[in-house]
Amino acid sequence: MATATMRSLAATALLFATILFIELFGIPGTDLTHAQEITAAILIVAAILWVSEWVSLFIVSFLILALEIVWLLPAINDGGASALKTEVFFSPFFSNIILLFLGGFVLSSLMQKYGLDIRFAQAILRKTKGLPSLTLLGIILACSFLSMWISNTATTAMMLTMVFPLIKRIPDGHPFRKALVLCIPFACNLGGIGTPIGTPPNAIALTYLTEAGYTVTFAKWMMLTLPFLVVFLLLLWQLLLRIFPAGDLRLEVPERHTGDFGLKHWAALSVFAITALGWFFASSLGLATGTVGLFPVIVCFWFGLLSTKDFRDLPWDVLYMVSGGLALGVALNITGLGEVLIQALPLNGSPVVLLMITAAVAGLMSTVMSNTATAGLVIPLVMNLPFENEFILALVVALALMCSMAMALPVSTPPNAIAFSSRAINSRDMILTGGLITLIGYACIALLGPIYWRFVLSIISV
Numbered sequence: 001m002a003t004a005t006m007r008s009l010a011a012t013a014l015l016f017a018t019i020l021f022i023e024l025f026g027i028p029g030t031d032l033t034h035a036q037e038i039t040a041a042i043l044i045v046a047a048i049l050w051v052s053e054w055v056s057l058f059i060v061s062f063l064i065l066a067l068e069i070v071w072l073l074p075a076i077n078d079g080g081a082s083a084l085k086t087e088v089f090f091s092p093f094f095s096n097i098i099l100l101f102l103g104g105f106v107l108s109s110l111m112q113k114y115g116l117d118i119r120f121a122q123a124i125l126r127k128t129k130g131l132p133s134l135t136l137l138g139i140i141l142a143c144s145f146l147s148m149w150i151s152n153t154a155t156t157a158m159m160l161t162m163v164f165p166l167i168k169r170i171p172d173g174h175p176f177r178k179a180l181v182l183c184i185p186f187a188c189n190l191g192g193i194g195t196p197i198g199t200p201p202n203a204i205a206l207t208y209l210t211e212a213g214y215t216v217t218f219a220k221w222m223m224l225t226l227p228f229l230v231v232f233l234l235l236l237w238q239l240l241l242r243i244f245p246a247g248d249l250r251l252e253v254p255e256r257h258t259g260d261f262g263l264k265h266w267a268a269l270s271v272f273a274i275t276a277l278g279w280f281f282a283s284s285l286g287l288a289t290g291t292v293g294l295f296p297v298i299v300c301f302w303f304g305l306l307s308t309k310d311f312r313d314l315p316w317d318v319l320y321m322v323s324g325g326l327a328l329g330v331a332l333n334i335t336g337l338g339e340v341l342i343q344a345l346p347l348n349g350s351p352v353v354l355l356m357i358t359a360a361v362a363g364l365m366s367t368v369m370s371n372t373a374t375a376g377l378v379i380p381l382v383m384n385l386p387f388e389n390e391f392i393l394a395l396v397v398a399l400a401l402m403c404s405m406a407m408a409l410p411v412s413t414p415p416n417a418i419a420f421s422s423r424a425i426n427s428r429d430m431i432l433t434g435g436l437i438t439l440i441g442y443a444c445i446a447l448l449g450p451i452y453w454r455f456v457l458s459i460i461s462v
Helices: 002-025 034-052 057-078 087-094 096-113 116-128 132-147 152-168 176-194 200-211 218-243 263-280 289-302 308-312 316-335 337-342 351-368 371-382 389-405 414-421 427-459
Strands: none
Touching: 002 034, 034 057, 034 316, 034 337, 034 371, 057 087, 057 316, 087 096, 087 316, 096 116, 096 200, 096 263, 096 289, 096 316, 116 132, 116 263, 132 152, 132 176, 132 218, 152 176, 152 414, 176 218, 176 389, 176 414, 176 427, 200 316, 200 371, 200 389, 218 263, 218 389, 218 427, 263 289, 316 337, 316 371, 337 371, 351 371, 351 389, 351 427, 371 389, 389 427, 414 427
């Protein structure tokens, strides 16, 4: 309790000290307008609070909104520009992207309530017939597929619960125990890159691309990312087998009773399939992905597949965390601070070098802080770079992927934290394997990404 209080007091002191300093001195040595100085202050405070986690991340989003309305908006309107209304900062909190995520969270709740996720995972495990390498691959595939559609945090918790009976049947001290634990959070982290709803950085990237006039449908996003997902999953599989070898171990696959498959199970499966198809073909249907996301929300609660309690139990904090990053991006665009910061980047160099630098920055930041927060900070800064559209799209996709690739520390992602809390692994195990995946993933994204994305973009329109 005392520690939490001290963190809250530190966050409060940081906030008021920053406001006082900006109002009295501005930012010395710069030519920023007062509105840009305020935006920079909000950005710095948000970044520090996101990294330090002195307060909950969703509270930082509400702080961003409050500061934008109470402090930034009057400065913008006093600067002689056309008067802006508060709606410009409120809108990210119930935007198309938030509806998209809300639909994804409802699907996650639906699959867990009716055991569809467990049935899918069991089907994969039964196919492996106790062979360690195939069982490891089966768990990786199950985790990655589920994380493409539902919360990777929920998938990690569910899969760890399923796999622990299997782990307990492996002799103490056997290295393959660690492989089975580590594969779950890492596969869940990687699986999120496959779809726009798989992880918040994807959604943030898609939002800014759409607002800038790029047409990136559900299907096009998957075309841009799935080959990398396949490569990364195979890399993870082989890396774990070599670092934590199974030897002549033979596994027994545990069964878990999930009950009969009744009418409501078929209804839940139908909702999932229709929603997934709707997201895939949203552009052809003339619908926004957020509009499609309303379908599972309405149907599940209208027909009683989910209850009011299920609605209350949705991860609303994640929605607001994403919204805060989007609202911060709005401030960067409106005040022009984003363009000022972009001028500090090596714009005169090779675009590929710029991609390598920004991807490395995104990877480093995501290792020690929320990947959602990192995407919310970095992606808006590169949207107005003076490069051709194809390169901007490739750059944004690369940044989104790097935000999900950073997984070297227990604090890097929620799935990492869940796996670490199991006490079946230590931080050194995670740093070794996660660090290697991050470095190799960075090399693939920085070196092969631009080549592949240019090829794809040459045959599809954006």
